[in-house]
Amino acid sequence: MSPTRTPAAPPVARTARQLRETVTAARRRTRPDTDTNPLREGLRLERVPDPCAFVLFGATGDLAHRKVIPAIYQLWRTNLLPAEFSIVAVARRPYTDASFRNEIHASLEKYSRVQPVDEGSWAELAKRITYQQLDFADDAGFDRLGQRLDELDAQCGTAGNRLFYLAVQPSQVTEIVRQMGRVGLDKEVRGQGWRRLIVEKPFGRDLESAKTLNHEVHKVFRESQVYRIDHYLGKETVRNLLVFRFGNGIFEPVWNRSYVDHVQITVAESIGVEGRGAFYEETGASRDILQNHLLQLMTLVAMEPPSSFQADALRDQKLQVLRAIAVPDPDEVRKNVVRGQYGPGWVQGEPAPGYRQEPEVDPESETETFVAGRFEIDDWRWSGVPFYLRAGKRLPKRATEIAIQFKDVPLRLFRESTGDPAPNVLAMRIQPDEGIMLRFAAKVPGLGLDVRTVNMDFAYDTSFVVDSPDAYETLILDSLLGDASLFTRADEVEAAWSVVTPIINAWANMPPPHFPDYAAGSWGPEAADELMERDGRRWRRI
């Protein structure tokens, strides 16, 4: 059925793609189209998620309670989920459906971003939540899970569509996926529903383990079924970065080596390891932030324009950037990458213990809580433009920022000015105070010709005083809709590890670092400043 479209003179196709589109449009005009709902056009969602069962592994864990379930509740509350929707919560602990629902309700009262909890909406959602106790090594338990999902399809109309969310320890992923394969939970049969898998980062701990993990997952699921979630990519400002770059024409001509002096990307946290000492001991800043958040932000800044906003078109371009990053050899690691670990200090007026004094942390730990590096992208657009990346814990403030510093003017006409104008900077603040700032020179009013640097500041808060969706809401909805644009593909993960693994390996072969080497509440070790000073630059004061 195609009731809203009338025959029109087909446009002349000038390219193969236009020809395909023309043919497709012509078919639509002549063939009943029951795949789309004409009443949806122009509504908030032109397509709603299919009926489905959302199977949440690790449902009693912190991530599920703080992020995943509040996000689902929010989507439900705003009518963005289909009525034929059920949640099967899976974890090891013993709960009944009722006791699990009570616990979830308590979590929503704490973590839902919209308070108070809408009891009417919650009651409707609660009816759709069931709990299944399951030891991930238990074959019989997985068999029961499979049967239960089949029953739910019949009872709730979820039509065989299933989204599996693994909110579990990384070490448990392979076992769960293997069990799912054994039971056949991955199998998609035409017309009998889709099966998708969401995996949380970290995606491995080095290149080898990432390849192994991808291999194990691919034994069961096809890549197109896998959604690797890095919640940074669901943040509003990160998505706005794409709009900023590809929705505005004026920046593209200067977005290259001819005009950009260097790029700085900072992911600073003021908090420590917050009770996750054991986890952090195994990861460190390179695995926790550099391999994913920092490199993902770098790809978004550096990528070529994609041909469309389809998932693979976008991810192909990001992959090109990752593959063009010059992989450092051990000497270059020593020269261009800095690691650090915080000692005791003061953060925001409060005393803070050193990393080695944190619970579950080895008192002699060599795990880095800070990493900074100078990277180069060997392609035509960016050759010779350094990208300085840094991330750390217990820094003075929580701030994530991308700053593009442009080259200085070729001739300083205003040398006599009392103030030397600083180079132009375009800074995109991702958190907090999301916004975009452009720094430029202006004349100070008066008879002289004094020049001062001023900022033109766009703040989301002051222009759009509306709440942005949480990143998990965005990403879960996208995965339900089958849109993988904001998820990381296997080859992207491996390409990112190809950059970071040589760094980790080089460090392993170096003498032990002199940790701690920065005080909590400072901007990291002196070596990070020296890294910039050596190039005649300095980190931005954020």
Next chain:
Amino acid sequence: MAARPVAHSVPEIEGQLGKLWARAAIAREEAAKAQAALIAAQAEAAARASAALAAARETSDGGGHHVAARTSVLNLVVVAGDQMTAANCATIITETASRHASRSLILSAVDPDGPPGLDARIEALSMATADGRAETGAETIHVTAHGETGAHLASIIVPLLVHDLPVALWWPADPPFGSRRADRLLPIADRLIVDGSAWSGDGLAILGHLATAVEERRVIVADWALLRQSRWREAIASVYDLPDLRAHLGAVRRICVDYAAAGTGAAAFDANVVRPLYHVAWLASRLGMTVTKPLSRESEGRRVATLRQRDHEVEVVLQPADSKLGSGSTVRVEIDSRLRGAELVGIVSADDHKVEVSILDDGRERVRRSYAAPRLTDIDLLARAVEEGAADPIAVHALTTAARLLGVGLGSHTSGPHKGSGKAQEPGR
């Protein structure tokens, strides 16, 4: 706060605005205490605020504190007509200012036969948020035009617009399409905000004029009457997401909308039926229906029309119903379809908090759903009306179809079913 005029000419207003933003700001400490409260400072109080501003600026330079003097998102021009409407609009704007900080001009005309002149007062708004985010600033200029000046509002508006920002023209009462005033004001606007459900009489004549204005002047319109129905549309569309029900969308035989009417008998024809008509128009435009017989009156408030969908006719009925809702409100929408011998009846109703949809399949209830969707407030409506930066093609098409249902002849610009979901470009941008 006394509503004493501070300016009596456009240059005086401009002068006051300059002073206001050079001086007025609210110190962060004060704003934090207020926590999300709205702090209004009138222009004449600007001088008193200058000390606070100086303190705030010092803090800003020394400690990274940011005082947002003004954030410009759009110009909102309200042609209020009378002063009571102006006051109501001002209240809504104040509540909306934190979402869409802007310069608002609220114009009312009084004493048309008196001596010409104008009075103006200015309000600066600084909104502090409870969570310590940056303040947002906005300003509202209240202009009362006397005598012949009231016939030349465009000459007042244009110099007071913040340049290079979109202009939304809000006409809360009956827009005087075809008048000299409308001819002068419409070209200023990038977007026209109206409320079809508040128009006098049955509202249909003005609706026809509106569709013609959209057609001829390429005006982008946001009609609250249509925006109010977004929750109905979401609910109706959701039901037909079910694949086997979706097929029935091509086999609709009857659309019946019940509306609340204050009077009975012939008096029911006085109820404003813009909203009920929009329901039909939206469905017809989305489902590829054409008008074969425009709306005509039968008796006791009942109106009928005939549409064509593919090879069959669709009966349209608008009829009054007993209801406690305000006159002209939609009480119930019924969509009847027949496909391969199966008869499906979709029934939709709503209250303040939710929309309910049920589907009867050959007389038996097959689906019943309740969607939590509160009725939109005036604040929500104004915010939504200005949020869309470009024309909503779905709304344009619904309006065009509504006009056709009224028998209004429209040319080629807006005729024919909607051909895609791309947003139209704003004129002149």
